[in-house]
Amino acid sequence: MTEEWTGGIVTDRGDDGPPTVAEWEPVLVPGRPPSFAGAGPIAYRTRFPDPRDDETERAMLELRGAYDRAEIWLNGTRLATHEPHFVPASLEFDPRPANELIVVCERPESFAGIYGTDAVPDRLGTPGIWWGLEVESRPRTLLRQFEARPRLGAARDASASAEAAATGVTNATADGGGAAIDISFAVDTDVTIDDAVTLSLRPEGFRGGASMERIPIESEAGERTTVSRTLSIREPSLWWPRGYGPQHRYTVRAKLGGDAVERTVGLRHVERDDDGLLVNGRHVRARGFTRLPGGDPREDVRRAVDANATLLRARAHVPRQLFYEACDEAGVLVWQDLPASGAELPVDRGTELASALVETHGHHPSLAMVGVQDQPTDPYESPLGSGFLAKLAVRYRAWRTAVDHGSATDIAAALPDELPVVPVTGPPGTDPDAAHLFPGWQYLEAADIDWLCETYPELGEIVGGFGAGSLADGDADPTAVPGLEPALLERGATDVEGSQREQARTLKTVAEALRRRGCGVVAASTLRDSAPGGGMGIHTVDGDPKRAAEAIAQSYEPVQAVLDRPPAPGTIGITLCNDTHEALETIVGWRAGDRTDTERVSVGPLETTSAGSARIPPEADRVDLEIAVGNQTVRNGYRI
Known part of the structure; x- marks a missing residue:
């Protein structure tokens, strides 16, 4: 209006x-x-x-x-x-x-x-x-409550998944069957009608799978007639996350007289195991960011894609339809939370919201996971330092923390079986199904992420948040910036340049450690600040990139060589990470000061492997890694 x-x-x-x-x-x-x-x-x-x-x-x-x-x-x-x-x-x-x-x-x-x-x-x-x-x-006779729910054949079993991985099949369901779209709508009229609804299916941007049929409708004035149909697709073209296949989608349209409604859907199947997410029966690596409300959702999706992300977590809020449409088009997976943060979790209301969420956004192929409860409590609100005593304090706070998962589990049980569900996302000590890990910010050093994951191995399976905050404006008062705790900022640097440098280093260290350790789902905190002055974002509230944006974009490259620890004079191992479905043989090179070397390395699909070591001289101020991937040269850089 x-x-x-x-x-x-x-x-x-x-x-x-x-x-x-x-x-x-x-x-x-x-x-x-x-x-x-x-x-x-x-x-x-x-x-x-x-x-x-x-x-x-x-x-x-x-x-x-x-x-x-x-x-x-x-x-x-x-x-x-x-x-x-x-x-x-x-x-x-x-x-x-x-x-x-x-x-x-x-x-x-x-x-x-x-x-x-x-x-x-x-x-x-x-x-x-x-x-x-x-x-x-609208016309006197109109179409209402239009729904289109896609579904594939049976979920892939282990042998089907292995066969798909070996053959690269991307255009059929696991059992060799097709797919279907369940359609329902209501015809609402205030006149007597004897007509037909034209129901059509068309592929968006690719060939094959189109169909059309006419459904007779007879209705008296003042009646509402409900219609259900199933459109079968014998050889479906599937929707894939970016980097793993095309984002094929279909538009379903119903037309009656002068009224028409349509919905665009994608065909995909998502499940989860101990190694992360499987889409259409094949493992994928989900790397990305949490997203906070505010701003243009389409621009946020573009920023995520520019940073090599395949995942966005809508943390404890439900974004608008435009966000999902942008993720569908870009091939970005969505980890969608219920609007539930903190300890309070009424089960009846939570179940209602969960049903409404799936009903509203379940047709989007990008919807990959649903989270129920975010941050039920935080035993690390007051910061800890680093060193041996700080590690003891981390373990003590985790040990003394207790969270009742009952309500979150009950709500999770009400969600559809075809979507992976994360009942609780929280810090160490909350026994989370997905972890918030903030070494280098709330506690310890960023490099202690390895110690944290070795001490609590389950924390490294799904990570729903990690990172550090920074300032975006030298005149900003850190005490007035939402999401930016001044006591935590003071652990690193309190000026714009220094805080952004520390943020970039922390994000890079943690992200690459999680990749080396094979973490299947990773979301950094966060894509964009929620307010002027600064925050946890790798972009300002207006979308301008901070130093961390380029740093983590390098860390999220699908094929990347990474150092095994933060750079310092001496010998440091190099790991080659491959998030693709292709086996690779390449040459990894490094430069530090006046020293350079290369090593030929082979790495399997979705695997990591040692790529030798870099020998960093005392006078070096940075380390640069380089690999050849097809016709592209991929670089990764570190300041000492």
Whole structure:
């Protein structure tokens, strides 16, 4: 809608009438008005004309992203209430020539997720219409509740996976069968009809698999007819993460008279074992970042791709549809959390949200994992130093910490079996299913990541967060930057250049150690700062790259040579990491000061191998590694 909006803090909810607002002020919708940060509930008001060209048409309102519980009033009458915000609301109404719309938005009583933490500024959790509201005219007979759910044949067994890995088959399901898309929709009419819905399937950007059929529809005025169909695809073209195959997708379209709806889906199967994720029966390495709310989701996906990421974790919040569409197109896997951060976890509400999440975003091929509970507690809120005593303190804090997994496990059990689920993501001591690991930031040195994973081997299987913070503005007050703890910043450097240098070093050290150790799923914290001044991001809140952006992009190269520990004078081992499905034979070279050397190395698919050693002289100020991959030269650099 392009109409003008006003907003205000609600002073009286009323009983049978619209809410009372003390003072209305101009606001932008969609958006998060900064003047309402920390307040609620908030009312938003606009006026609009009858959207219909013909009185026989039907008026519809679609509301997207009304955080988190919305109460919709039209012309003084309550039209509906709606929650949660990530599920679109589609409402029919009887318009007048001139209409007044009021939408009251309020924070959730539970499951605030990341918005209830100090990781993001209060303004990002401001109740409001975040994503959009549209008023439109629709035909008298229209299609509603359109769903398209793709499914492949049976999941691959071990022998089928091995055969696929050996043959490189990427265009069929494991058992040799095809695929199907289950379609359902409702025909809603206020006139008697005897017609047919045209249902079509077309591939997006590739050949094969198109189909069309007509479904007869007979319905009396005022009836709603529900239709279910299954579209079979004999030789499906699958969707793959970037670097492992094409991102094939299909668009399903239903048309009846002057009304049409469509949805784009991808065919893929995701499962998890001890080595990480399997997509379409083949192991893939998921490397990427956590993502916080705010900013353009398409630009964030582009930044992740530029950093060689194959994974984005939507940490403790649910992003808008544009985020998923961008990940589908780019081949980026999504680790989607419920909006659950902290100890409070009501099971009934969590189960409702989990069902709504899968119902809304389950058709996206990029959806690869679902997380339930983020950071139930943090035994490392107060920083620890480094050295032997600090290691004892880390172990003691982990030992004395206890977290009840019961609620998270119950919610996880309600999610569909076809999606891998991570019940709890948290630091050492919380017995996490995925770990937050912050050596070099909250405790110890970055290089102690090896000690941490050797002491607690289960922590290195899935990592949902690691890294360090930095400043982005020399005038920023670290105490006022969300997600940036000044006491932790002081462990490294407190100026912009120094803090960004330490952040880059920490991220590089931990990321490469996790690669050397074969960690299957890795997400660094975080892609972009949530506020001006700094944060945990490798980009500023405006998207400008920090020093860490280039550093971790090198570390995430699909084929990369890495040092076995931070560079220093002496002899240091080199490991060649191969995240691809191809066996490689290449030459690894290194340079430190005036010394250089090379070694021919062979490495198998999804494997690591020793690539010799670098002998670093005392006068060297950096170490450079280089490998040839096809017609490309891949470099990795370290400052001493």
